[in-house]
Amino acid sequence: MFGEQKVSYSGVQPSGNLTIGNYLGALRNFSEYSQQYKTFYCVVDQHAITVRQVPAELRRRTYETLALYMACGLDPEKNTLYVQSMVREHASLAWILNCFTMFGELSRMTQFKDKSAKHADNINAGLFTYPVLMASDILLYQTDVVPVGIDQKQHVELCRDIAERFNQIYPDTFTVPTPVISKQGMKIMSLADPTKKMSKSDENVNAVVYILDDRDTIIRKFKRAVTDSGSEVRAADDKPGITNLMNIYSCFTGKSLEEIEREFAGVGYGEFKLAVGEATADALAPVQEEFRQRLADKAGLEAQMKRGAEEASYYARRTLSKVEKKLGFVQIR
Ligand code: TRP
Secondary structure (H helix, E strand, O other): OEOOEOEEEEEEOOOOOOEHHHHHHHHHHHHHHOOOOEEEEEEOHHHHOOOOOOHHHHHHHHHHHHHHHHHOOOOOOOEEEEEHHHOOHHHHHHHHHHOOOOHHHHHOOHHHHHHHHHOOOOOOHHHHHHHHHHHHHHHHOOOOEEEEOHHHHHHHHHHHHHHHHHHHHOOOOOOOOEEEEOHHHHOOEOOOOOOOEOOOOOOOHHHOOEOOOOHHHHHHHHHOOOOOOOOOOOOOOOOHHHHHHHHHHHHHHOOOHHHHHHHOOOOOHHHHHHHHHHHHHHHHHHHHHHHHHHHHOHHHHHHHHHHHHHHHHHHHHHHHHHHHHHHOOOOOO
16 A cells, blocks of 8 residues: 555566466556556566666566556556666565575475576575566555466565565554456466467467567467367367367456357357468457557657656655664654
8 A cells, every 4th residue: 555545566577478368367458457557567677687677678578568567458647657676676686585584485485496406507585586676666656456377476475475465563563465366367378288278488489479470370380279079169178279269268358268158159160260360360459560660659658768767766766764763774854
C-alpha cells in the first residue's frame, strides 16, 4: 500500500523472446490491473546479468521489452514502466535484504538449482541471490500483489518470508505481498510436447510461438504441432495436443471449448491447425504493428525510460530511506 492505493508490481527479463504463453498468461492481462491498483512494470536488466550477456544485445532487448509492454496495452499514463538499473534503490535494498535472507533458504530455490545445473561454469553469487534482488524490487514499492507465472511463485513466497522477518525486527516496514498466478498462461503447452509447458528457452523452435513471430512462421509452427491419435477436435485428457490447440484458439478468439468443438465437428486436424494459426496471427498482428512503431521511436522510448525511472524513484526512495533509518544508518538531510 502506498497511501490509500494498493500496489501491483511485476517484472520481466529483457532476455530472449516472449511467447504466446507469456502474452496470454501475463502481458495481455496487465493493463486491467491499473483500474484497481497503482501498477509498476519493470524491465529487470540487473537480473539478466546473472548469466552472461552480450552488451549490445542486452541494451537492444531492454528497448524491445519496454516497447512490447507498451504494445500490449500498458499505457504509460496509467502505469509506471521503467528499467531496473535506472533506479539505484533496487541494488541498495538488495544488499540490506541479503543480510536478512538465509543461505539455506536460497539453496532451496528450484530456479537456482536448475540454473546452476545449466550454467555449471558460472555459478556466481548473483545467481544465488537473484531472489533477494527480486524481493527488493517488490518490497521497495510496498507491493500488495505480484502477478507472475507459476515458476516465480517460490520467489514471491521467499519475498514474503523476508518481509515478515524484517517486520518482526523492525515493525511496520514492508507490505507483505501476495503472488497472483495466472491460470491461462499455465495452460499453454509446447507444440512439440503438449505435456510440457511452452517455454521461451526451448531448444526446439517449432515448439514455441513467439509474440513477434511473423504470420508465416506462426502458421507453419501450428501446422507442425504434434496432435493425438483419432481425428476429432475435442478437448480431453487423452488428447493433450488437440486440447492445447483448442485452448490457444479459445484464448485468442474468446470462444468456449464447446463452441470450438461444434465449429470444427467433422473437420480434420489439418484444417483446425490452420485455423488456430490464422487466429493467432490475426490477434498478434496489431500488437506487432504497435511494437514496431514504438521501437522505431527510440527517443520516445528513452523519454519513457527517464520518466518511468523518476516516477519509480519517488516511491523507492521513500521505502529505502525508511529502511535505512530503522537500521541505524546515519541520515543527514
Ligand atoms: N524473476 C522474474 C522472472 O524471471 C522477473 C522479475 C524480477 C519479477 N523482479 C520481479 C517478477 C518482481 C515479479 C516481480 O520472470
